[in-house]
Amino acid sequence: MHEEFLILALIGGLISLDVTVLGQWMVSRPLVSGVIIGTLLGDTWAGFKVGVIIELVWVNVIPVGVAIPLDVSVVSILASSWFLIANRVSMAALVLGxxxxxxAGMLFKMIDVEMRRRNVFMIHHVDTWVKNGKENRIPLLIYVGIILTFLRSFVFLYGMLYVGWLIIAYLIGVLPTSLLQGLRFASEVLPLLGIVIALHGIHFKASEAIGAYVQTVKGKK
Incomplete structure (x- = not known):
C-alpha cells in the first residue's frame, strides 16, 4: 500500500507542475488527471467519472494572472485515489472521496499562497544578481522553484492519501446502510449537479458579454 501511495504521489507531483509552473498542457485538468490516476489503479472508467464530475464543477476556474483558485488537480487526484483504493465497489466511497x-484542496491552496508569498523574497536576489552582472544564476533559481513545487505537491499528496484512505475506509465500514444508500444516490446526482454548474457559468459569462456590448453601443450613441 505504501508503494502505491508513493507512486501516486510522484505522479501527482508531476501533474501539479502542469498547473502554472511547467508545461501547461492541460494534463492537470481533472478530466485528464482523473483518467491517469484511474488507469494507474486499474479502473480508467472510475477515474474518468470522478474527473468529469470535478471538471464540470470547476470548469470555469482557471489560474489567470495573480488569481490562485482551488487546485482542482489535487482534488481530482485525491478523490480518484481514495475512491479506488478505499472501496471501488461502493459508490458511497466516490462521494466521500x-x-x-x-x-484538502483548500488546505493545499493555503500552502500554495504561503509558498508564493515567500517567493517574493527571491526577487531581491534577482535584482542583486542583475546589478552585479550575474544573470546566469537566474535559471538556477527557476529550477529550484520547479523542484520545490514538485516536493510540496509530493509530500502533501503522500500524507493526505494515507490519512484520507484510513478515514474513508473506516467510514464505509461503520456508516449505517441508510446513509450509505443516500451517498450512492448522491453519486448519481453529482454529474447532473456538475452539468448545471457548468451551464450556469457559461450563461453568466454570456450575460456579461452581452451586457458589455450593450453598454459599448450606448456609449457610442
Missing part, C-alpha cells in the same frame, strides 16, 4: 478532497 470528493467530499474530503475539496477541503
Amino acid at each position: 470528493i467530499t474530503f478532497a475539496i477541503p
Whole structure:
C-alpha cells in the first residue's frame, strides 16, 4: 500500500507542475488527471467519472494572472485515489472521496499562497544578481522553484492519501446502510449537479458579454 501511495504521489507531483509552473498542457485538468490516476489503479472508467464530475464543477476556474483558485488537480487526484483504493465497489466511497478532497484542496491552496508569498523574497536576489552582472544564476533559481513545487505537491499528496484512505475506509465500514444508500444516490446526482454548474457559468459569462456590448453601443450613441 505504501508503494502505491508513493507512486501516486510522484505522479501527482508531476501533474501539479502542469498547473502554472511547467508545461501547461492541460494534463492537470481533472478530466485528464482523473483518467491517469484511474488507469494507474486499474479502473480508467472510475477515474474518468470522478474527473468529469470535478471538471464540470470547476470548469470555469482557471489560474489567470495573480488569481490562485482551488487546485482542482489535487482534488481530482485525491478523490480518484481514495475512491479506488478505499472501496471501488461502493459508490458511497466516490462521494466521500470528493467530499474530503475539496477541503484538502483548500488546505493545499493555503500552502500554495504561503509558498508564493515567500517567493517574493527571491526577487531581491534577482535584482542583486542583475546589478552585479550575474544573470546566469537566474535559471538556477527557476529550477529550484520547479523542484520545490514538485516536493510540496509530493509530500502533501503522500500524507493526505494515507490519512484520507484510513478515514474513508473506516467510514464505509461503520456508516449505517441508510446513509450509505443516500451517498450512492448522491453519486448519481453529482454529474447532473456538475452539468448545471457548468451551464450556469457559461450563461453568466454570456450575460456579461452581452451586457458589455450593450453598454459599448450606448456609449457610442
